[in-house]
Each structure stands twice: as C-alpha cells, then as structure tokens.
Amino acid sequence: MRKTVTSLLLVGALGLATAAPASATPPNIPSTATAKSELAALTVAAEGSLTGYSREKFPHWITVSGACNTRETVLKRDGSNVVTDSSCAATSGSWYSPYDGATWTQASDVDIDHVVPLAEAWRSGASSWTTDRRQSFANDLGNPQLIAVTDNVNQSKGDQDPARWKPPLTSYWCTYGKIWVHSKYRWGLKVDSAEKSALTGLLDRC
Structure with a gap:
C-alpha cells in the first residue's frame, strides 16, 4: 500500500520517519557557478516523443561488485549503518530522503531515483543512443544521477522534469537543480524552454 501524506505524518509521530541532520550525497555535485555555466551550455529544444520507449532499453540494475547491483550499492552509499546479507540485500540501516526529509529503517521504503528519469532522457536525446x-x-554511480529517496515521493515524480515536479522539501531545490543540470550536461541531453526556466529558478535559490 502506498504511503500517504497522512500516514507519513503518523509514521513521523511514531518515530519511524523523522528528520535527520544529514544524508549521504551522490558524487560530483557541481558548484552553483559550474551548474549555471553547464545550464547555459545545454541545447534548448522541444522534447521528443516517447515512441519506442521502454525501461528495458535502459538495462538496470546491473552487477557492480560481487553480488551487489546498482540499487544495493546506492543503498549502502546513501544509508547509515547499513548491514547486508550474503546476497548484498540490506537487512538493516537507515536512509534519509532529502526530497522530503523523512528517514526510513526499511530498505523497501526507499527507491533509487534516476534524478533525470529514463523516459525524460529518452525524450531529450537518449532515444538515439546505443x-x-x-x-x-x-547505472551512473560516478555522477549525481542516482539517489535514495522515499518510495512514494519518487513515484509521485514519475518522469516529470522540474517544470512540473520539484522535491517537497524546498530547502533541497538548489541541490536538486544542480544535480539535474549536471546530469543533463554530462550526458549531452537537451532541455526544453520550460525546463530551463524552472532550472534557472532552482539555481537562483542557491
């Protein structure tokens, strides 16, 4: 069953989902100045169609090391005191979601978000990739494209860009903008005009 806002507040009251002082951060988040330069360098174009798209055309989660795949690697990276079993599944730990400020103690409550969603990438250039x-x-672990967040918050985002969806926690908007811009820049993806305007607004909050 999906968590609702009411149930999140209730869980918070029970002490199972509470604010944490800090969270692990994905690598290579650019400075504000760098992000603004990268945003200025992005090609602005209307989004393409989703014709031909499927998540299977973006194979994930792949094996990273031993029994650990990309999801499990990010869970360990972004969590605190994470314990895993012999199959690399997280059996205990805690995960702070910077999107909404909640902390979870069950890995099943956490999604690994593709900050730039796969469908969004397809519409903005990835349809022509191999x-x-x-x-x-x-499966990009070297850049800030993957982050552990509350599952139903990630589901509410879907494949929307920042013109249509932003994290509920406004204090994270600056960082979210920098991550989104850097991922698009790193992978040579385009932005549409509304998306660029929204990203400019996010970076202006930094």
Whole structure:
C-alpha cells in the first residue's frame, strides 16, 4: 500500500520517519557557478516523443561488485549503518530522503531515483543512443544521477522534469537543480524552454 501524506505524518509521530541532520550525497555535485555555466551550455529544444520507449532499453540494475547491483550499492552509499546479507540485500540501516526529509529503517521504503528519469532522457536525446550507453546512464554511480529517496515521493515524480515536479522539501531545490543540470550536461541531453526556466529558478535559490 502506498504511503500517504497522512500516514507519513503518523509514521513521523511514531518515530519511524523523522528528520535527520544529514544524508549521504551522490558524487560530483557541481558548484552553483559550474551548474549555471553547464545550464547555459545545454541545447534548448522541444522534447521528443516517447515512441519506442521502454525501461528495458535502459538495462538496470546491473552487477557492480560481487553480488551487489546498482540499487544495493546506492543503498549502502546513501544509508547509515547499513548491514547486508550474503546476497548484498540490506537487512538493516537507515536512509534519509532529502526530497522530503523523512528517514526510513526499511530498505523497501526507499527507491533509487534516476534524478533525470529514463523516459525524460529518452525524450531529450537518449532515444538515439546505443543500449550500452543507455545502460551506463541508468547505472551512473560516478555522477549525481542516482539517489535514495522515499518510495512514494519518487513515484509521485514519475518522469516529470522540474517544470512540473520539484522535491517537497524546498530547502533541497538548489541541490536538486544542480544535480539535474549536471546530469543533463554530462550526458549531452537537451532541455526544453520550460525546463530551463524552472532550472534557472532552482539555481537562483542557491
């Protein structure tokens, strides 16, 4: 069953989802100045269609090391005191979601968000990529494209860009803008005009 706003507040009252002082952050988040330069360098164009798109064209989660796949690697990176079993599944730990300020103690309550969603990437240039390049994008651990967040918050985002969806926690908007811009820049993806305007607004909050 999906968590609702009411149930999140109730869980918070029970002490199972509470604000944490800090969270692990994905690598290579650019400075504000760098993000603004990268945004200015992005090609502005109308979004393409979703014709031909499927998540299977972005193979994930792939094996990273031993028994650990990309999802499990990010869970360990972004969590606190994470314990895993022999199959690399997280059996305990805590995860702070910077999108909404909640902390979860069950890995099943956490999604690994593709900050730039796979469908959004498809519409903004990835439709012409090879499957290998799409796989690299979908499992990008070297850039700030993957982050552990509350599952139903990630589901509410879907494949929307910042013109249509922003994290509920407004204090994270600056960081979210920098991450989104850098991922689009790193992977040579385009932005549409409304998206660029929204990103400019996010970076102006930094």
